[in-house]
Amino acid sequence: MPIVTPGFRGRRRGGEAKLPPGQYRTDDFPVLSAGPTPRLSTETWEFTITTETGVVHEWSWAEFLALPSETPTVDIHCVTKWSKFGTNWRGVSIDTLVENVETAADFVLMHSYDGYTTNLPLEDLLDGQAWIAYEFDGDDLPPEHGGPARLLVPHLYFWKSAKWVHNLELTLDNEPGFWEASGYHDYGDPWREQRYQGD
Ligand SMILES: Nc1nc2c(c(=O)[nH]1)N[C@H]1C(S)=C(S)[C@@H](COP(=O)(O)O)O[C@H]1N2
Ligand SMILES: [Mo]
Numbered sequence: 712m713p714i715v716t717p718g719f720r721g722r723r724r725g726g727e728a729k730l731p732p733g734q735y736r737t738d739d740f741p742v743l744s745a746g747p748t749p750r751l752s753t754e755t756w757e758f759t760i761t762t763e764t765g766v767v768h769e770w771s772w773a774e775f776l777a778l779p780s781e782t783p784t785v786d787i788h789c790v791t792k793w794s795k796f797g798t799n800w801r802g803v804s805i806d807t808l809v810e811n812v813e814t815a816a817d818f819v820l821m822h823s824y825d826g827y828t829t830n831l832p833l834e835d836l837l838d839g840q841a842w843i844a845y846e847f848d849g850d851d852l853p854p855e856h857g858g859p860a861r862l863l864v865p866h867l868y869f870w871k872s873a874k875w876v877h878n879l880e881l882t883l884d885n886e887p888g889f890w891e892a893s894g895y896h897d898y899g900d901p902w903r904e905q906r907y908q909g910d
Contacts, residue, residue, distance in 0.1 A: 731901035734794040742855045760879045778803045785865035788901040802842030816881035824875040829888035868899040
């Protein structure tokens with residue numbers, strides 16, 4: 712008999728999409744931002760990865776677009792309880808971006824152009840689990856949804872999917888991001904309903 716933990720009851724991997732506990736399904740794509748939408752020019756846009764030893768890896772928009780991309784179709788789950796099934800993206804996997812990055816870090820603090828931050832374990836961004844996405848449904852990612860490019864890490868609540876990404880900071884210690892510092896769960900697994908600290 713396989714052991715099934717309560718939080719994972721009913722989860723179907725690779726099969727038909729299912730709602731995590733406490734979520735409802737919507738076909739809308741709500742916009743949730745802590746502040747105004749920054750208008751970013753791809754002329755000056757850059758994405759950087761900084762390591763714990765201070766090494767900086769940098770991509771211009773042209774360099775970023777030249778990287779191999781993938782087209783994940785994923786379900787997304789917002790802590791405000793909407794879930795959206797089968798969303799279509801194009802992006803560069805974090806695996807590709809860290810290919811030549813040497814690090815001993817276990818954590819990441821994502822920094823966005825609007826000042827937003829969110830923290831994640833590095834391992835949650837690897838092995839095909841996360842992308843820097845720049846297209847949605849075959850079109851450029853709209854500014855309100857994080858364009859030019861956003862993090863997409865669909866297995867965690869959507870606040871972890873930072874919009875308008877600028878810098879991926881590799882850190883030895885786990886440093887809380889914007890929502891994590893004000894009461895949201897540090898990890899945010901929708902299947903274990905980790906909405907707030909203590910969940
Ligand atoms: N830079 C930035 N990223 C952000 C946010 C934000 O305010 N700023 N809001 C987060 C929250 S709380 C959610 S639910 C999702 C919403 O993404 P959407 O507006 O594309 O639906 O973006 C996340 N990423
Ligand atoms: Mo959110």
